[in-house]
Structures are given as C-alpha cells and as structure tokens.
Amino acid sequence: MSGAVREVNESLAREFGLTAEEYGRVLSIMGRTPSLTELGVFSVMWSEHCSYKSSRKWLRTLPTTAPWVIHGPGENAGVVDIGQGLAAIFKMESHNHPSFIEPYQGAATGVGGILRDVFTMGARPVANLNALRFGHPLSPRTREIVDGVVRGIGGYGNCVGVPTVGGEVNFHPAYDGNPLVNAMTVGVARQDRIFLSAAAGIGNPVVYVGSKTGRDGIHGATMSSAEFDEHALSKRPTVQVGDPFVEKLLIEACLELMATDAIVAIQDMGAAGLTSSSVEMAGKGGVGIDLDLDAVPQREPGMTAYEMMLSESQERMLMVLKPERTDVARAIFEKWELDFAIIGTLTDTGHIVVRHKGQVEADIPLDPLADQAPVYDRPRAELTAPQPLGEIYDPIGLEESLLRLVGTPDLASRAWIWNQYDSTVGGQTVKRPGGADAAIVRVEDTQLGLALTTDCTPRYCYASPARGGAQAVAEAWRNITATGAQPLAVTDNLNFGNPEKPEIMAQFVAAIEGMGEACRALDFPVVSGNVSLYNETKQPDGNAIAILPTPAIGGLGVLEDVSRSVGLAMPQSGTLLLIGETKGHLGQSIWLREVLGRETGEAPEVDLAAEKRNGDFVRSQILAGNVAACHDVADGGILIAVAEMVMAGSSGCRLDVPESGMRPEAYWFGEDQARYLLAVEGDGAACAEAAGKAGVPVRVLASIGGDSLVLPSGATLSVARLRTENEAFFPKLMARQ
Amino acid sequence: MKLRVTVSLREGVLDPQGKAIGHALHSLGFSEVGNVRVSKVIELDVSGPDRAKAEQRGREMAEALLANLVIEDYSVEVSE
Amino acid sequence: MKLRVTVSLREGVLDPQGKAIGHALHSLGFSEVGNVRVSKVIELDVSGPDRAKAEQRGREMAEALLANLVIEDYSVEVSE
Amino acid sequence: MKAGIVVFPGTNRERDMAIALRSVTGVAPVMLWHRETSLPDLDLIVLPGGFSYGDYLRCGAMAAHSPLMREVRDFASAGGHILGVCNGFQILTETGILPGALLRNAGLRFLSQDCHLRVEQADSPFTRHWKKGDVFRAPLAHGDGNYVADVATLDRLEGDGRIAFRYAGSGGVVDAGDAILNPNGSQRAIAGILSENGRVCGMMPHPEDLVDPLMGGVDGRPLFEGLMEALVR
Numbered sequence A: 001m002s003g004a005v006r007e008v009n010e011s012l013a014r015e016f017g018l019t020a021e022e023y024g025r026v027l028s029i030m031g032r033t034p035s036l037t038e039l040g041v042f043s044v045m046w047s048e049h050c051s052y053k054s055s056r057k058w059l060r061t062l063p064t065t066a067p068w069v070i071h072g073p074g075e076n077a078g079v080v081d082i083g084q085g086l087a088a089i090f091k092m093e094s095h096n097h098p099s100f101i102e103p104y105q106g107a108a109t110g111v112g113g114i115l116r117d118v119f120t121m122g123a124r125p126v127a128n129l130n131a132l133r134f135g136h137p138l139s140p141r142t143r144e145i146v147d148g149v150v151r152g153i154g155g156y157g158n159c160v161g162v163p164t165v166g167g168e169v170n171f172h173p174a175y176d177g178n179p180l181v182n183a184m185t186v187g188v189a190r191q192d193r194i195f196l197s198a199a200a201g202i203g204n205p206v207v208y209v210g211s212k213t214g215r216d217g218i219h220g221a222t223m224s225s226a227e228f229d230e231h232a233l234s235k236r237p238t239v240q241v242g243d244p245f246v247e248k249l250l251i252e253a254c255l256e257l258m259a260t261d262a263i264v265a266i267q268d269m270g271a272a273g274l275t276s277s278s279v280e281m282a283g284k285g286g287v288g289i290d291l292d293l294d295a296v297p298q299r300e301p302g303m304t305a306y307e308m309m310l311s312e313s314q315e316r317m318l319m320v321l322k323p324e325r326t327d328v329a330r331a332i333f334e335k336w337e338l339d340f341a342i343i344g345t346l347t348d349t350g351h352i353v354v355r356h357k358g359q360v361e362a363d364i365p366l367d368p369l370a371d372q373a374p375v376y377d378r379p380r381a382e383l384t385a386p387q388p389l390g391e392i393y394d395p396i397g398l399e400e401s402l403l404r405l406v407g408t409p410d411l412a413s414r415a416w417i418w419n420q421y422d423s424t425v426g427g428q429t430v431k432r433p434g435g436a437d438a439a440i441v442r443v444e445d446t447q448l449g450l451a452l453t454t455d456c457t458p459r460y461c462y463a464s465p466a467r468g469g470a471q472a473v474a475e476a477w478r479n480i481t482a483t484g485a486q487p488l489a490v491t492d493n494l495n496f497g498n499p500e501k502p503e504i505m506a507q508f509v510a511a512i513e514g515m516g517e518a519c520r521a522l523d524f525p526v527v528s529g530n531v532s533l534y535n536e537t538k539q540p541d542g543n544a545i546a547i548l549p550t551p552a553i554g555g556l557g558v559l560e561d562v563s564r565s566v567g568l569a570m571p572q573s574g575t576l577l578l579i580g581e582t583k584g585h586l587g588q589s590i591w592l593r594e595v596l597g598r599e600t601g602e603a604p605e606v607d608l609a610a611e612k613r614n615g616d617f618v619r620s621q622i623l624a625g626n627v628a629a630c631h632d633v634a635d636g637g638i639l640i641a642v643a644e645m646v647m648a649g650s651s652g653c654r655l656d657v658p659e660s661g662m663r664p665e666a667y668w669f670g671e672d673q674a675r676y677l678l679a680v681e682g683d684g685a686a687c688a689e690a691a692g693k694a695g696v697p698v699r700v701l702a703s704i705g706g707d708s709l710v711l712p713s714g715a716t717l718s719v720a721r722l723r724t725e726n727e728a729f730f731p732k733l734m735a736r737q
Numbered sequence B, C: 001m002k003l004r005v006t007v008s009l010r011e012g013v014l015d016p017q018g019k020a021i022g023h024a025l026h027s028l029g030f031s032e033v034g035n036v037r038v039s040k041v042i043e044l045d046v047s048g049p050d051r052a053k054a055e056q057r058g059r060e061m062a063e064a065l066l067a068n069l070v071i072e073d074y075s076v077e078v079s080e
Numbered sequence D: 001m002k003a004g005i006v007v008f009p010g011t012n013r014e015r016d017m018a019i020a021l022r023s024v025t026g027v028a029p030v031m032l033w034h035r036e037t038s039l040p041d042l043d044l045i046v047l048p049g050g051f052s053y054g055d056y057l058r059c060g061a062m063a064a065h066s067p068l069m070r071e072v073r074d075f076a077s078a079g080g081h082i083l084g085v086c087n088g089f090q091i092l093t094e095t096g097i098l099p100g101a102l103l104r105n106a107g108l109r110f111l112s113q114d115c116h117l118r119v120e121q122a123d124s125p126f127t128r129h130w131k132k133g134d135v136f137r138a139p140l141a142h143g144d145g146n147y148v149a150d151v152a153t154l155d156r157l158e159g160d161g162r163i164a165f166r167y168a169g170s171g172g173v174v175d176a177g178d179a180i181l182n183p184n185g186s187q188r189a190i191a192g193i194l195s196e197n198g199r200v201c202g203m204m205p206h207p208e209d210l211v212d213p214l215m216g217g218v219d220g221r222p223l224f225e226g227l228m229e230a231l232v233r
C-alpha cells in the first residue's frame, strides 16, 4: 500500500474515531483487515457527521410530508412546491468547528458548502441566510471571531452573487469556545428540472468537475499523526480555503449543463469529499462504482489514495452522465474554465472499488457499509427543571429598561453585520435585512415571493428543551406569517453538545419532540436539515462545557402576490393593535437577564392552537390589504417590538396605558408567545372587530405619529435617541482591540 | 530601522489568487509561467536601537496580528 | 527559475490597510511602529534559460497585468 | 436602443442590469461573452457589477484583458456609449478608458447599503433626466470603491464637468472627509465620472437595483430613461 506506513489495527481505528465494536463490524464486513484507505472510508461514513448515528432514531420522528413537499430529507436539500411549476430548494448546514479554528475561512466554506447542496439539485441559489451564535462580547476571542465570520460569509456570498438577506445573532458565554455558524441557502428550480443523487446505468461514466483536489481538511479529527507519512503529511493543513470565484463558475456551468439532458445523477462533494459523494450516489442507486484516482485532478504531487478519498477540498462535484453526452458536458466545463475528468464508471458489482497507480486501494461492499452503519439509542438523563424565577422587582423603570434593552447585544441593531453582506444582488430583494420579520425575495419573472427566516432562542431551549424546540418552530412560522406569506416548510440545524452525555441526549430528544409537535400543529414539515453534535468547550480543569441547545430553524413561506407583503416599519399614522394574549411571562426573558442579571424561570409557554389562530388571522388581514406594517412580539416583549417598528419607520407612537392589573415590566417586557403588532389605518376598529369574530385577542396599543415613542408615563424617547442606543453595540465591540 | 514582515500561505493551502493570476498570465501569452503564489509584505518603520530586538518585536507583531498562523507562515527581516 | 514581483502603492497614494495595521499595532502596545506600508508579492515559477530574459518578461507581466501603474509601482527580482 | 451587457467569469449583476434595461426600454439587452472577438451592432455597452475573476489581483484587472475588451475599447474610441457600474467602473479604469483607480474602501470593509448621490453634471446621456444638484438614492455594494486619481486629473475632471455623481447626504450635502457622507473615502467624494466625450460613464453604486417600487423605489430609473431617450434611433 502506498503511503501507509502505519499498520491498520484496532488502535488506528480508534484514532480514526471508530469504537472497538465498530471496528469489529468492519472486520466482519470485509472478512479481512481493511487497507488504510478502506479504514478511512469506514471511519468517515460511520462518523457522526455522515451516519447520524446518535440522532437518526429521533430525526425519524419529525413530520416530513405535506401535499406541497416534493422531496423531504434524504436528498441534498428539501424541495417544496411554490406554484407555477416552480420549486423552492433549501437547506441549512453548520460549520461550527472550522469557524472557531479559522473564522474567515470556516464561515466562507460553510456558505460554499450549503450553496452546493442547493444548486446540485438544479436550483439557482436566490438567497442566503445565516444563524450565528457567539461567545460573550467581552470574552477574549469573540471580537476576532465575529469579525472573521462576518467577513467570511460576506466574502463568499458577495462574490458568488447570491444575496444574503437574513439570519440571526446571539451572544452567550456558553459559545465562548464553540461559536455556531449555520448557513442556509434557498434556490429556485423548475419542478420538471430537479436533479437527484441516485446513480443509475451500469457502465455510465462518473465525472469529477470543479477545483482540483489538494490535501485540504483531510480527516481533521483523526489526523494527529505526523509519523503517518513523514514527508507528505508533515505540514498537513486541516483548514479548507474557499474559492468563491470557482463556486460562481461551478454554479453557472452546472446550471448550463442541467438545461441539457446529460445528467443522470449529481452530488456535491461535501464532508468526506469523494468518499461520501461516490458511496452515497452508488448506494442510493443500488449500483457499484469503480474509481480511478489517477484521473482525479490534483493540486499537489504525491497524494495517496487515502488522501484523495478523504480530502475536503472545496468547490467540487461528482456526476453520473449519459455516455453519449460527455462531450457536451466537457465543452461546458471547459467554457467555464473548470476541471472536468472522467474518474470512474458504474458497475454491477455492488462494491466501491478504488484504484490508484495500478493497485486496488479499496474494495468495499456498499450494502453493508450503509446497512450496518451504527445507530445508537443513547441513554438519556432526566431533564432538570430550570431555577425558579425568583422575586421580581423593577429597580430602574420602563424608560431606563427600554434604553438598556435596545442596546443589549441580543437586541442591538445588526446593521453593522448586514451592511457587509450584499443583500440586493439579483435585483429581487423586496425586504432586505431589518425590513420585515422575514426577508422577502421575489422569484424572478413572476409575482411570487419567498419569505425566509431563521429562528431559535437558545436560552429557552436550555431552560426547557421541548418548549424551546417548539418555540423555535413557532417563531419561524410567525415571522413568515408577519409578512403575509404562507409558511410552507422548514430546514433545521440541530446544534448540541456531546450526545454521549445523557443530559445532552435528553436535551436533544426533548427539543426534537417539541419541534415535531409544533411542526405538526402548524403544518410546517421538516424537509431538510443538519445535525451538529459535540459542540463543547474544554475548560482549564479538563471538563467540557456544552453550548446551549440550539436547534436553529430555517423557515420558508410563499406569497402568491409579493406586492401584498408588509414590512415592520411604522407608518406615519394610524393605530397600533396588539394581537394575542399577554400574561406577562418574565421567565428567561431578556429583561430579566439584563435588568435583574438572572437567567431563571421557565421558558414561555407555546400554545400552538393560539399560534395558529392568531397567525392565520394576521395573515388574512395582511392579504386583505388592511395592514400597513406588522411585527411579531419576541425577545424583549411588546415594548421592544414597538421600539423596533419606530426605529425602522422613523415614525413614533403614543402608547395607551394597559388596563391589566399586571406589573408594568411584566406587561411591557414579558415574552408571551403568539403575539403580533399590527399597524392599521384609522382607529383600527374594523380590524379589531374582525379579530373579535375570529376569537383572537386584540387591543389597541398606541396611536401612531410623531417622531417619538411616548411611554404610558408620558416619558418621550425620540427616534434618534433610540437609534443611538440601538446602533452603538456592534461598532463599539468591533472598535475594541 | 525598517522591518519587513512577509506573510505567505502555508504550503498546501489553496491560493485562489495565485491560481487566478497564473491563469490570466497564460491567457496573455506568458506561457512560461508555472505555479504562482501571492504573499503580503508589511513594511514598518520602527524606532529603537537594536536589530536583534527589532527582529524579535517583528516576530511578536506577526504572531499577534500580521499573520494568521492557522494558514499562514511569516518571515521577518530588518534593514537599515 | 523564480520571479518575484513586488507591487506596492505609489508614494503619495494613501494606504488605508497600512494605516489600519499601524493603528492596530499601536493599540497592541507596539508603540515603536511608525509608518506602515503593505505590498503584494507575486512569486512565479517560470521556465526558460536565462535570467535577464526572465526579468524582462517579469517586467512585461507587471506592466501588462500585475501592477496598475496609475497607483502602483513594481519591482522584479529573479532567483535560482 | 440596442444594448449589450458584457459577461465575464464572475460577473454577477448582469441579470439585475438586464432587468432594469428591459423594464425601462421594453427590449431585452443581449448578453456578450467576454471571449467573443466582435461586437454586434449596439447603441450601448454595459459592463455590469460582480467579481470578475474573483477580483483576486485587483478589481477588474483581469477582465480588462479579455478579448472582448479590445472591441469595447474600439467601440469607445469610435464614440460609442458605455456604462460601467461597480466592477464595470473598475474595469473601465483598469483599461484606461476612464482615468483614476478604485482602491479598498477607507474602512477596509465591504459596504452594502443605500447611499445618496448628487448629480454634478446633468448634461450627459446618462444624467439628462436629472437636474444638476438633484439627489437620488442608490444601493452600493463593494469592497473597493475608493476613487483616487492624481490632483491634476481630479482638477481636470472637475474643470471639464466630468464628475457625474458625488456621494452626498439625503439633503445634498457633500463632505469628502465625513465617513458617513462619503462612505468609501473617495477623493472629492466622487461616485461616478464621465469620459472626455461624455459618452462613457463609470459609477460605483447600482441604479439598476432601484428601478421597481417593489424593491424599495425607482430612484435609479432616470438614468436608464435618459439613456433610452438619448440613444433612440
């Protein structure tokens, strides 16, 4: 075996991340000691990342179907019917660990990877979003990570020319050593031009396109051994560098090829590159595959089979073509100045056979590789209840609380971030970041609009994973609804700690249960997603601390007539109505954290029937043309939501005093769910009456006008004052050295 | 004194810039061009008496700010 | 043979990157740092027999593509 | 008006430009691949925004050497009309069709935001639908839009009335030293310039992304309406 100076045995297998039991399974499948390359293939295919061994059992419980779902989980991305013969194709994926090691490249290649998952199915990518969680603003590396991640996402997305239209950001010390970078891409394709990854046609050529293969990111986790092959491996970089220019060419070339009938199957090379793409394509198609690594375009001399099979070089795709169409394909890729190589053929052997320099470096039966992949039902602990809420008192009053909250890291203006993302390229962005609860992108040459959002409130998920999971789904649904769009489906990115710890596994399962319940109640199925486990930070004492459970939800909705969508900017006049019931829930609220310095209490209750009723009412009012602006009430409660509308619209309002006997801080900053603010013309009586008929709680909250937010006390906060507080955080954070 | 810190990508790390420049030079007819790598040179005027000390400080600057050691190497020269 | 083409902003053209680096170094405590300039170095492997010719070609590449003479100067070195 | 849009590898705002031209003129422009060696009969060539060749060496540097750019240069010399936006402006300066150069933004970050432009010269095919001093809004999206030229060139541009647009406040105030009013640090707050004959215009912001009320306004339309009127035949 070339390159292999290490003997393959159980100890090497463990270094590669396999357990003794899993290695035993490899031996019984192979009937012999595997070669190094074979061991590499097993270890990546059976890694948590590729096999979902800890999560699979639970992912299966999520609802994944609806009449409008064309392809659910199992393909590169989810596909839903948006009408007019068109489909939206979307998915979210994490690049957490790489973004901690090298924030710019980690985030950039995360964007590149998720784009490929979407255009590999035949869609032109039309929007990117990103869900980010950073450590405490004052923690040592936070500033550098924020800077690199934001530059990386912009650097890649701006260059490929896909607008970045939305996302979310949280700061919490639990992410100090493990930031989360979850990137989502949405594309649009014709329903009759969707490409899948199942290989077919014995004898058909297997074709490699895109960039050359280098030693990028090989087996990062398992490769601590420089003694492996002294000269070739000594300087092994594990960080992948993205090339968005090549990605742009790859998008154009693939879409051009997809307009012909040359492609039988296509798959991006993502994690575990050539290995996972070839194994998955062949496995799904029930065929064998022969690969000739000598034909693989290589960036560096002297690469071994092992290295080529495990390289995670970016901007590469694998395709099965109709043999008589390979010349058409070659011409297209040459036009776009990309590598194009026939590197194998489909066989009837049911094996993957890898040849290099005249030797067979791997020969593995595909069925057992897939069927005997480990699946674990990991033990779960009893979930612990959150700390009791404790005594509530208000030391500073509404006005001071409001000013403090609008400037707090989790609520401060994100303009510093989105001003580095090209949000208008493509000319279809109807609502840019900050313009509405969900970004709105028109589908080119139609009146259709897509409403896009990402949501998760990790502090709720930590207090109560089930409620948190449900809340994340409900908030995504609400954000889409608040624009007037019909929510269709979600993608998810389940970020958790080490699943081998029973308390983490318990969080994971409970969060999925909550998500599933909300998805079912709201008719909002999961069509794609990603799981990222082992997100923990080693402490100096050797213990590892897990991130907050963070099941990020990416939601997609559709508007038949995009011109009916509304944003959240306060109009110049009219009445502000509050929809939904206010109970004053302060547990886990931002007010509690920022004013009393506590993260205590239960997460807010998620009443899915109320969500549906209130949301359906709001959407019908928007579509009827009765609503000038709409904003959901989320982090920070009513008063923050009002302030956000005021700042976005540069138009003030005078708040009515609530009739409830509630404590003012509970009323104004409580985080009860299923609520919206609607700006309507005149006195709002017609809308209020309609709400009453629909059984939806409603009250007049404010009269709109002026250039200040007037509090019930009569205290007046000008738009300018609010903005100053709201916009200070990011520039100040980033100016610090 | 002048410090000259050269920062280049580590061997094996993809250099999209170099690749694109090589490509462009070929299409301009510079067919003799093979591999192309792009690096950055940061020239700093520094005050202080002693070369060895300046070089040491240059290394500290590189490690602290100028180079991204995850993907880049650096070298320091002192002149004048 | 190796060509090394160094491209730097002309004297008089403001170098925002250099300025920012100088500023950052100061706040990291490198108070001895004065003026900072950032240049690009393009290293090219070239085939061909003769140094003088290589250097000549290097100049041609710089003039044609590698440097924008409106704002940049360049220099060419040959090694090996 | 027959318009053609040049597409380089890495161009990404060609569709935006095509939509804008079509929506104003009613005619879809032709797309021109950078490797072509001849031009069809055209009234207007547009070099759109994007990242030609990744902008890896300098923005627009590699695109400036594309085969079709030779034709574009001849087209300019023959008095043809050319609009270069963003990357297109960078390409025009790299080829020397327009003077000066575009450096990294002064703040060293990519900027994507709306800006306001003050019309400095209304007597050109690109600006005739405005009056001198008019202010309009346009999205900008670039990392290298910091316009520089030597003082003699700047003075000449100014003296000859070849500064088309300057960055300004919404009320029309221009202050080149103010990082908010002049977001990328351009000398004399220059956002767009004209060639000597007034028939080539390069600008950094994107009027083509603001031609539809649905996208937030129609501030960019006058540029295209003026062009259509000037180039009708």
Ligand SMILES: Nc1ncnc2c1ncn2[C@@H]1O[C@H](COP(=O)(O)OP(=O)(O)O)[C@@H](O)[C@H]1O
Pocket (backbone or CB within 6 Å): A049, A050, A059, A062, A072, A073, A074, A075, A076, A077, A078, A091, A117, A270, A271, A492, A493, A494, A526, A527, A528, A529, A530, A531
């Ligand atoms: N949390 C999840 N919920 C639903 N589907 C999921 C989830 N995680 C992964 N999937 C689906 O499993 C399949 C494999 O995922 P993944 O390995 O991340 O895809 P890729 O190979 O594109 O990286 C995809 O179809 C994905 O949508």
Ligand SMILES: [Mg+2]
Pocket (backbone or CB within 6 Å): A076, A117, A268, A270
């Ligand atoms: Mg995939």
